[in-house]
Amino acid sequence: MPAGTQIANTFEAFFTRLHESREVAVYEAIERLVQAGETVGLDAHSLLRMLDRGMTFEQLLELIESKMEFPQKAA
Numbered sequence: 001m002p003a004g005t006q007i008a009n010t011f012e013a014f015f016t017r018l019h020e021s022r023e024v025a026v027y028e029a030i031e032r033l034v035q036a037g038e039t040v041g042l043d044a045h046s047l048l049r050m051l052d053r054g055m056t057f058e059q060l061l062e063l064i065e066s067k068m069e070f071p072q073k074a075a
Contacts, residue, residue, distance in 0.1 A: 014044075017051040033061075040067035
């Protein structure tokens with residue numbers, strides 16, 4: 001699957017789970033969410049799995065924020 005197709009499918013998955021419109025601001029917000037998640041070690045698929053398991057968007061943001069505030073120390 002070409003990278004562009006995979007990115008489009010990932011955005012579609014987020015739209016479906018977050019029940020959002022296709023406004024440009026939503027694309028930008030999802031992109032920022034994925035980038036923030038990747039910063040703390042959570043890829044887009046991990047974020048989607050959390051939403052699928054019932055985590056709310058607010059809880060997801062709190063988790064990312066918590067991981068940014070208290071990074072795990074390498075052994």
